Amino acid sequence: MKKRLSVDDASCGCGAIVVPRDVGGPDPTLDATFKALSSAPRRALLRIIAAHTSVDGECCPTEVCACTLADALELAPSTISHHMAVLVGAGLVSATKRGLWVYYRLEREALARVAGELTSL
Numbered sequence: 001m002k003k004r005l006s007v008d009d010a011s012c013g014c015g016a017i018v019v020p021r022d023v024g025g026p027d028p029t030l031d032a033t034f035k036a037l038s039s040a041p042r043r044a045l046l047r048i049i050a051a052h053t054s055v056d057g058e059c060c061p062t063e064v065c066a067c068t069l070a071d072a073l074e075l076a077p078s079t080i081s082h083h084m085a086v087l088v089g090a091g092l093v094s095a096t097k098r099g100l101w102v103y104y105r106l107e108r109e110a111l112a113r114v115a116g117e118l119t120s121l
Helices: 028-037 040-051 066-073 077-089 108-119
Strands: 004-006 017-019 093-098 101-106
Touching (some): 040 066, 066 077, 077 093
Parallel strands (some): 004 017
Antiparallel strands (some): 093 101
16 A cells, blocks of 8 residues: 655655645535536637626626627527526626526636636646
């Protein structure tokens, strides 16, 4: 059986398994976020929303209509709706319904949190 070392142990190359002291437990929110990002169409939807919105709303809108997303990706509205439900569930976008259309807003703080998680590796 291999010896488990903490990151603080300087030993290396002896075949020991190095385990960080704080590997953390399961994080359902983070797991849902990475699952949402694992889909190419969902990443494309995020890019479209980011390209069509500004951070402060000064130069352009802060939301994108679902009709814009369907036109951009040439996907059925039901497919767009499914992908957007996953992104909303993961907290990467928020949705507001006005009349017949749903408008989506990028949650930049959630994306920053994911980027921070990746850079901490």
